[in-house]
Amino acid sequence: MLRSMLRSMARARRARRVSRHTSTVCIRVQRGAVIERWPLERYVTGVLAAEAPVGAPPAMLEALAVVCRSFALRAVVIRRSRRYDVVDSRLDQMFVPPELADANVVAAVATTTGAYLLDGGQRRSTMALRAMFHTSCGGATDSPDAVWGHGAERIVAMCPGCSARSVRWDHVVEPASVRAFLGAPAGKDFSLDVVERTPVGRARTLRLTSGGEVRELRGEDVRRALGYDHVLSTWFEARPEPNGAVRLDGRGIGHGVGLCVAGAVVLARDGAASQRILERYFPDSARSTGT
Ligand SMILES: [Zn+2]
8 A cells, every 4th residue: 555655656756757857848959050949849849740741640640749759858868968959850850840730730749748758668767768760661660779789679569551561662773872882983793782680671781892892881871871762771682783783672761760650650540549559669668647
């Protein structure tokens, strides 16, 4: 009895702390050369206005609002010594002035005000998870550790919506386009092979051969160097072409970590509440109470 009273008092204290914390937070947003300051909830509204698919169902928008809020709150901690907390960029979160948000986005942010994901589900901590999202996973998500070599491990979520209908793409890597890695066009012996995959199947490590030189590169680094608009994900097969190029046949769009936006839309349309969507993509993280 006493123990349960103490537990509920601690929960109430924690909720108050979260509430005080999030309602006073301002996010420093770097937009081009300018640093703008936005109250947290206005910032989240602007991110959803920029990032959420038009016509997305309310439960999906609510889940995305919690994810974007978590990312921003953690960024405040991680980047406190910098001039900014977040950058208006696809590497962080895209942002537009919140006045551009439609009524559905405004409602989703209001419904989830103050709520964010707790890092590692640490019940005694109010530290926000550095939660990520991406466009379409291709069938399953991967952990940050598997994709970037650091961060949480072993978080893999099956994504029924993307398994049933995964986005497919292809891109031909011409020998000249690997100049970014070599400082010169590739030699006649150019090849690009996947040598290590994540638990789901994304290319974790690639071996680039050219001019007798062999380099091992992380999949996400290759994607960044060749262009996110060309190599849409690291979940691909690499095959040599007759003309010396390498063809990538891939699935999914984005890094594949955290919430899959396409999959969350499907779950929400099938009737899942935002909490259930978050539990699927962040099985190790509890959601804070919000305000
Ligand atoms: Zn998915």
